[in-house]
Amino acid sequence: MKEETYRRPGGGQHPPNLSPEYKSTTGRSPAKPAIVLPQTLSEITGPLLQTERLDASECDLTRQRMGEPLGERIIVEGRVLDEDGRPVPNALVEIWQCNAAGRYHHPGDQHDAPLDPNFYGGGRARADAEGNYRFVTVKPGAYPWGNHHNAWRPAHIHFSLFGPAFATRLITQMYFPNDPLLAFDPIYNSVPEAARQRLQAAFDMELTQPEWALGYRFDIVLRGRHATPME
Amino acid sequence: MSKGLTPSQTIGPFYWGTLVNTYRADLAPPGVAGERIELAVSLHDVQGVLVPDGLIELWQANSHGRYNHPDDRRNLPLDHGFDGFGRASTDATGVARFSTVKPGRVPWPEGGLQAPHVNVSIFARGVLNRLATRVYFEGDPALPEDPVLKLIEPARRDTLIAKRDGAGLWRLPIHLGGPAETVFFDV
Ligand SMILES: [Fe+3]
Numbered sequence A: 001m002k003e004e005t006y007r008r009p010g011g012g013q014h015p016p017n018l019s020p021e022y023k024s025t026t027g028r029s030p031a032k033p034a035i036v037l038p039q040t041l042s043e044i045t046g047p048l049l050q051t052e053r054l055d056a057s058e059c060d061l062t063r064q065r066m067g068e069p070l071g072e073r074i075i076v077e078g079r080v081l082d083e084d085g086r087p088v089p090n091a092l093v094e095i096w097q098c099n100a101a102g103r104y105h106h107p108g109d110q111h112d113a114p115l116d117p118n119f120y121g122g123g124r125a126r127a128d129a130e131g132n133y134r135f136v137t138v139k140p141g142a143y144p145w146g147n148h149h150n151a152w153r154p155a156h157i158h159f160s161l162f163g164p165a166f167a168t169r170l171i172t173q174m175y176f177p178n179d180p181l182l183a184f185d186p187i188y189n190s191v192p193e194a195a196r197q198r199l200q201a202a203f204d205m206e207l208t209q210p211e212w213a214l215g216y217r218f219d220i221v222l223r224g225r226h227a228t229p230m231e
Numbered sequence B: 001m002s003k004g005l006t007p008s009q010t011i012g013p014f015y016w017g018t019l020v021n022t023y024r025a026d027l028a029p030p031g032v033a034g035e036r037i038e039l040a041v042s043l044h045d046v047q048g049v050l051v052p053d054g055l056i057e058l059w060q061a062n063s064h065g066r067y068n069h070p071d072d073r074r075n076l077p078l079d080h081g082f083d084g085f086g087r088a089s090t091d092a093t094g095v096a097r098f099s100t101v102k103p104g105r106v107p108w109p110e111g112g113l114q115a116p117h118v119n120v121s122i123f124a125r126g127v128l129n130r131l132a133t134r135v136y137f138e139g140d141p142a143l144p145e146d147p148v149l150k151l152i153e154p155a156r157r158d159t160l161i162a163k164r165d166g167a168g169l170w171r172l173p174i175h176l177g178g179p180a181e182t183v184f185f186d187v
Helices: A193-199 B154-160
Strands: A073-082 A092-096 A124-128 A132-138 A156-161 A170-175 A212-215 A220-222 B035-044 B055-059 B085-089 B097-102 B118-123 B130-137 B161-165 B170-175
Touching: A092 A132, A124 A132, A156 A220, A170 A193, A170 A220, B035 B055, B035 B118, B035 B130, B055 B097, B085 B097, B130 B154, B130 B170, B154 B161, B154 B170
Parallel strands: A073 A212, A073 A220, B035 B170, B130 B161
Antiparallel strands: A073 A132, A092 A124, A092 A156, A156 A170, B035 B097, B055 B085, B055 B118, B118 B130, B161 B170
């Protein structure tokens, strides 16, 4: 019996490893092409982490400390899907972000902006059987970085997903629509132009809750499977 | 309905709180079957300089060669408490350390078995796409017949083979580029 395998991404979807405008890629990119590996059990299986227990507070980043964090409260909701539009059920979604002032709760972050004692910035959620996930958090601020003169990262939330297999592992970033910094950001612009828009969440009035929080929708699409030949 | 893939982005330097605090680098609690191994992976940039802010993830079969995943439908034992996933950050000296068991052999689709190996994902600031590679074990009698190693030109195969040091620690340097560039796979 032939096992089901995952379709390989065509060109124009992911950024090239070497994107010189993003300076750190210069010292950290392989020069030789990756060797195409037939997908074996090692590649079509992967960590599902279904026994990992999640606290209720892990998907609400505004409820992890003693008080409420400062900033604009937001809801981030979306679906984890494959390229055929099928839900990836029960996916573990991990996020991390800076606070509303643009500062990470991380010893390596030297940006001169205040830490918020009520905001840690890390969260996890388990998608449901239809692939739906939901976080409550605050809108992250922009922050400076040393890539070039006057370099500022657009507001973003980092996302990590495993999907069903080693082959589907993905780490990405979600951006906000109409952010003027997007045009200047070498990390966002490392993605081929036709695919860039997929990294922007959509503002959603339906998801927005009166007197409480703005809603953003961000669907994540992982690699789909090859069609299984009929036996 | 066809959907465009979500593009990959760098993990950046600030992932510690979520990704590392929630998992441990010890994959095999006491009682898990198999030969216990300590694995130290060092991460180097194209100049050979150690990378202190990388994230290394492992995915492996248990000592019977069984993956803890529904698509591994073979009738082999699963070990309680062992799911085969590990995650650790490189430390200030560029090294990520794991404690696990040596994996068993898993099949090759065209027949036969692969040599024992651990599947590895590498993330770091400056790395826009997950880099996938494997760790094999020096001296394993199955190495010469491994079908994946045979896909690689002989001079580069060594970049995937961990060696045991005097203290019994399995060590593998991973080079993101440069003369000793590690073999990475398009999985
Ligand atoms: Fe960031």
